Every structure is written in C-alpha cells, then in structure tokens.
Amino acid sequence: LAMIVTAGLAGWRGWLQLKNREFERTHDNPYPPAASAASRIEMADLKERIRKLEAIAAGVDL
Template identity: 60%
Template sequence: MTDLTLPLVLAAASLGAVAMTTTAALAGWRGWLAFKRQELSQGDRPDGAALGNAGTRIELADLRERIRKLEAIAAGVDL
C-alpha cells in the first residue's frame, strides 16, 4: 500500500488556503458594496446635491442660455 498521508495533508492545506482566500475576498466584496451603498445614499442628501453632477450642470447652463435668448427675442434685441 502506498503512503497517502502526504497527498491528504496537501489536499487539506490547499482546501484551507482556498477557503481563507474566498473568505477574505467575500469580506472585501461586502465592504466595497457597503461603501458604494453609502456613496449612493449621500447623493440623495441636499448637501450632496449642491455639488451636482457635470451633466446636470451643463444641462442647466444650456437651459439658462436658451432662456436668455428667448428673453432677448421677446425684448426685440437681435443677437
């Protein structure tokens, strides 16, 4: 009969290493998800809304420019 102790010990150690790596990766993933949830929830607050997003600011600037042009047309001023 062959000695099976060494392969069994190596298999058990490998399984333990995979389990520890998986547990650490899962903890990191959960932490990242919690961070993203917190980041998204801060975007709903009024203090976070003051910063705004670049697309929203550009859209507001475009709307303001359109309003300025319409007011100029209504006042009879050529642009």
C-alpha cells in the first residue's frame, strides 16, 4: 500500500509541475502570437457582416 501511495504522490506532483509550467508559459508572454493572414481575413469578414446586420436592424439602407 505504501508503494502505491508513493507512486500516486509522485505522479500527482509531476502533474502539478506540468500544469505549473503550462501556466507560466502562457502568462510569461505579454504579447499573444500574431494571428495568421487567414484568421485576420475571416475576422474582417465577420466584422463586415456584423456591421451590415446592425445597419439592417437600425433600418439603414446600404
């Protein structure tokens, strides 16, 4: 039983260390990675669609 508990505790500590490294890696960089060209184009398209829908809802004729 002691061996199983020791192995479980070692695994738990390893998992916590892994999660801590992931947290530090994502929070150390104050600048997020640059978006790809395709995602920027898609975002621009979505913003344009939202603008058109808002204009339709406001009753403005495009």
